Amino acid sequence: MDYKDSLQVIADSIKKAQKFYVLTGAGISTESGIPDFRTPGTGLWKKINPMEYATSNVLKKDPKTFYKVVYSRFASLLYAQPNKAHLILAELEEKGYLKGIITQNIDGLHYKAGSRKVWEVHGHTRTCLCSTCDREYPLKLLSSQVEKEIIPPLCQECGHPLRPNIVLFGDPMSLDYEEACRAVKRGCDFLLVVGSSLTVFPVSQIPSYAKNLAVINIQPTGYDDKAVAVIREKAGKTLTHLLEYF
């Protein structure tokens, strides 16, 4: 199926769907200047082993390493701006087609683009948490201490370590993840995946709960053979062309 036919199939599927959701990954934010994780050559995990740095165990046992390696990526997210792809998904929600976005991204760019129903299944960078008394604070309380090399940053109430409000390898999944799974299992007649390798469990299971699926992703994914359409092009360009059908 060529590019235009694939766009037509995706547009028709969205128009027919009662419950259309989108699942996004780091690939939708690369056009905002945020490198993804697994693109050969540029992906973050191609340079560092996530199991040595981005785990709840490293955060607890070796916070200096965690903050030195993982936190630097964090800081770059705070200034990123939504790109065309984020804005077009917000417009599809505005027009009443898109019921919700399930995102693996912690960059908050869907909300910045104006999307309202977003499940941030791996958390976000707006707040931080006390790992003992569970109080939640603006991220600033953590970042200001890390910048002064107070590591681990401490809760101002109970004095125990603060942590970012993100899901690290080894953490339990978020409430947003549970809710997103329930929504898709309850009835998703069309799911569009945008910019994810679909390789990280348990989010990689979500496409299997949808009745119909399409993928917009530069690299091949394990779901391509189940998808009604696969477009191996950039998200910004593809969603710009897709919007012409609405």
Ligand code: APR
């Ligand atoms: N347009 C379309 N696809 C793109 C673009 C783009 N502009 N840029 C990159 N991609 C594709 C890549 O080809 C890649 O297959 O996006 C995909 C991103 O895959 P990953 O880097 O694996 O990111 P993601 O799927 O979100 O990873 C899931 O892994 O480490 C964890 O917590 C991290 O949430 C992340 C999870």
